[in-house]
Amino acid sequence: MALALGVDTGGTYTDAVLVRDEEEVVASAKSLTTREDLAIGVGNAISAVLEDAKVAPDKIALASLSTTLATNALVEGQGGRVALVYVGFRDGDLEKHGLKDALKGDPALILSGGHNHAGNEAASLDTAALLAFLDSHSGISGYAVAAQFATRNPSHELEVARIIAEHTGVPVTCSHQLSAKLNGPKRAVTAVLNARLIGMIDRLIGRAQDRLHELGITAPMMVVRGDGALMSAEQARERPIETILSGPAASIVGARWLTGVENALVSDIGGTTTDVALIRDGKPAIDPAGARVGGFRTMVEAVAMRTHGLGGDSQxxxxxxxxxxxxxxxxxxxxxxxxxxxxxxxxxxxxxxxxxxxxxxxxxxxxxxxxxxxxxxxxxxxxxxxxxxxxxxxxxxxxxxxxxxxxxxxxxxxxxxxxxxxxxxxxxxxxxxxxxxxxxxxxxxxxxxxxxxxxxxxxxxxxxxxxxxxxxxxxDQLTEQTSLTLLEAAFSEETDNFGVDPHELARHVLTQRGLVRHRGLLALDAALNVDVVGLGASAPSYYTAVGNRLRCNMILPEHAGVANAIGAVVGRLTLRRAGTVTVPSEGRFRVHLEDGPQDFGDADSALDMLETVLRHETEKSVREAGAEDIHVIVDRDIRTAQIEGKDVFVEALVTIEASGRPRVAAG
Structure with a gap:
């Protein structure tokens, strides 16, 4: 018998649940979230669930945490004071992808340096200007570093990070470590948000681990990522941005586990946000463009979630x-x-x-x-x-x-x-x-x-x-705004959304009249044609009326109030690494690696070498994170162009995914 402890730290409540053998909820408990020290609420919830189940702390084989802290912080515009070092870009690039808004008036340095698309140095790195910048700013809780074409050659990002760490001792986020994709300004936004969250998430995880040990729980601790998979606590501390939508993603995993639904919208109402996502063919839909939260589009792979500032504690x-x-x-x-x-x-x-x-x-x-x-x-x-x-x-x-x-x-x-x-x-x-x-x-x-x-x-x-x-x-207003949120989500997921903004469609007079079954010269009918799983402690209070408003089947499962905590312990440890092969000149195939580019004379050799490196890194990292029975999936996205009737290699993106169940501690 393996007992797993799931904990979810929400804006208002911290939930704890015990799950036996991934099959049965043994007990659940709630405690008020204590923002002044989140570990107090975590400890109170864990103590309550252990007492309820009459289970000794040393019987816990696995502990896992999901949290809405990062999501709520970005929605509410909170977080530490950060600084951005922007290498090889122009001042005007600060306006792109909402980067200036993400900085919120915090300092930024446009620094000479960066590389070109082939990974060659475009300009030398101006370290003197960097040191002057570091000496002139204080009170910074995290630095973000984004260099031009850093995914093709990260050497300037790594050097800037080294100097900052040695000079200040403050955590540094490098954009290339968060995404292997091009688009410097978007990577910079992601790095800035990661830097803003580092102190907050580090305090939460550190204090949660301390509290577990104080309670006598020595099992390994995991954290839910934004795509519903698990990561180690240490990985979450380094890349807290990947925990945005952690709580909502855990709720999707929990909803699927609780109900067995194959196709449904899941709506999770908390104290701060309402999070809506789609389960399609038994799996949560992933946002191909990157997680969007708090008005910012990031490069974080996460559940396709519509997060709205609407909850039981909304002003x-x-x-x-x-x-x-x-x-x-x-x-x-x-x-x-x-x-x-x-x-x-x-x-x-x-x-x-x-x-x-x-x-x-x-x-x-x-x-x-x-x-x-x-x-x-x-x-x-x-x-x-x-x-x-x-x-x-x-x-x-x-x-x-x-x-x-x-x-x-x-x-x-x-x-x-x-x-x-x-x-x-x-x-x-x-x-x-x-x-x-x-x-x-x-x-x-x-x-x-x-x-x-x-x-x-x-x-x-x-x-x-x-x-x-x-x-x-x-x-009634909560019912109306929740209904509009669900309608928007449904319209955005339609394969044919009629070329109209889902926000407008949800509020369109014909949609609204159809929901009340207008009968005149025209008969108008509209309804949500998919089940909705309502989650959250207050879902039973609010969501019956929402189901009636949308004329849909509203599923309110037992344990709906702790679905996030359940989802935290029934997921898999998963890690992905991606890399690129480009063609800087005819007959040269360049592999872009952490320690710099390497060239090969043919595409197959380059692809095989990249796959070998990525596979080794990914398997090693997921094993160190605590996974066993590891399964690896390899994806090669090779892009070609037709030249004189021949397919010519242009670029390839190799992605390795390694996943496994977390190892459990011996009871």
């Missing part, structure tokens, strides 16, 4: 313009008022009571702020530092924290960095008011919704007549 925004006004949710997660009231009941209730006694609703009513302990505030500006000093270690109403408009921007920057959390009204609060949830402070939620309900819309009428009516409006 409720009130639109008071127009006669009737309205609501919309997200994309930012906030602390539910009902949750922050558990942490600081006297402060929260006193402030809410004072706000309820006022004759008008204040701009910052129901909003509170708290610092996240343990998160570095290095590099913040003077105004941000002043706010941090004002908050201290308290929960503070925003009406007392913010003294002028300019401080709003400073607070937003602190939230973006993950240094401060703010509260607000959320669907979770609405569920407490309606009696669907009773885990936190329902009285605080009711007071908060009473305040928001008092806002007046364009007609002069109140937004809602009661907290209960407003709560139902919020739940």
């Amino acid at each position: 409720v925004h009130v639109e008071v313009q127009g006669l009737n006004g309205g609501l919309f949710l997200g994309p930012r997660r906030v602390l539910p008022v009902s949750l922050i009231a558990v942490e600081a009941p006297e402060v929260v209730h006193a402030a809410l009571d004072e706000q309820l006694r006022a004759t008008t609703v204040g701009e910052h009513d129901t909003r509170f702020a708290r610092c996240v302990p343990g998160v570095s505030a290095d590099g913040v500006g003077a105004r941000e530092a002043m706010l941090l000093e004002r908050i201290g270690d308290r929960v503070l109403p925003l009406s007392k924290l913010l003294q002028n408009r300019m401080e709003n921007g400073a607070l937003n920057r602190l939230v973006d960095r993950g240094i401060v959390q703010v509260s607000g009204v959320t669907p979770s609060d609405a569920s407490h008011v309606l009696g669907r949830l009773a885990e936190w402070d329902g009285a605080a939620a009711t007071k908060a919704l009473e305040l928001i309900a008092r806002k007046r819309v364009g007609s002069g009428e109140l937004l809602a007549k009661s907290p209960e009516q407003l709560a139902q409006m919020i739940i």
